[in-house]
Amino acid sequence: MTAFEPKSIRSYSQEEVQQILQLAIASHAENIDREFSYQELIEIAAELEISPDTLQLAERDWQTQQSEVQRRQVFNLYRRGRFKKRLGNYAIVNTFFILVDLISGGGVSWALYILLFCSFLVGLDIWNTFQTQGEDYEKAFQRWNRKHQIKQxxxxxxxxCFKALQT
Structure with missing residues (x-):
């Protein structure tokens, strides 16, 4: 479509309409520097002939998606924290072996092999920790999520039980 076509001939797919409206709403929100109220959301939906039930279902789906995003962020923070702890363990073990090698032989010889092997393990650990897509990540997330839900x-x-016992 060109900019010279008359307005009555223009037509857009649903995806194009969504993209245009997203850009317009984002631009409007940046200019005003405020958030939209729920009432404004209802008014926008009414103008687009979206029923309140459909809007409510969409909002519920959005909240579910946001909850999933937040759980994944917490999971990623957990994985990074666990990685930092293991990295500290690798550093302590390698420092110990290098010191033992220095004291016993006057130089670093056999400890380099241990350092090289641990460096390989750290590389694998980095890959597994910061890889946030794929089947292995999904399995790890689902396992963590189940444990987290069981704990909750x-x-x-x-x-x-404690509240019942206190009363």
């Missing part, structure tokens, strides 16, 4: 359930049950 146990904590809420225990809190209820």
């Amino acid at each position: 359930t146990i904590n809420s049950v225990l809190n209820r």
